Amino acid sequence: MNTVLAVKRLRLIHVVLTAVIFITLLISAGCTRSNDKPPKLDTPLPKVHSGTYESEDARFTFKGDGKTVLVELSDRYLDVLKNPPNDSEYLYTFTWYDFGEYRYDAATNIRLYHVETKTSIDFSLYDTATYDRISISFPLPDKAPQVLIRVSD
Secondary structure, three states: OHHHHHHHHHHHHHHHHHHHHHHHHHHHHHOOOOOOOOOOOOOOOOOOOEEEEEOOOEEEEEEOOOOEEEEEEOHHHHHHOOOOOOOEEEEEEEEOOOOOEOOOOOOOEEEEEEOOOOEEEEEEEOOOOOOOEEEEOOOOOOOOOEEEEEEEO
């Protein structure tokens, strides 16, 4: 009888130790530091956007300073975005997810910031931005992205 009891205790200890080891491995795997960061590009920096870019629902006029853009949005866009300032200058930056400012030819987002009202608008980039073309996701389901095409200096 003592042998049966001893075997049961050993099995219980084995199960408990296995569970503790498994949980420890899960916790340590979940707590590792992410290596996710923007890609390193070895190409020259692209030139700064300047001039007017138009799409069906938006017009962006970049000042050429790498910081300022005049934003004009259609009524449909204004409604969806809860009426941000329109026909106004915004500061802009291209970003790589939430890792901060990044060059536009590898960025995932464009952030617009209206200084006077502290309004911020974040657009996901649909495709890789180029000097002549910026595709931003339209914030409505089943709506094609807005492709801003450079139309003038």
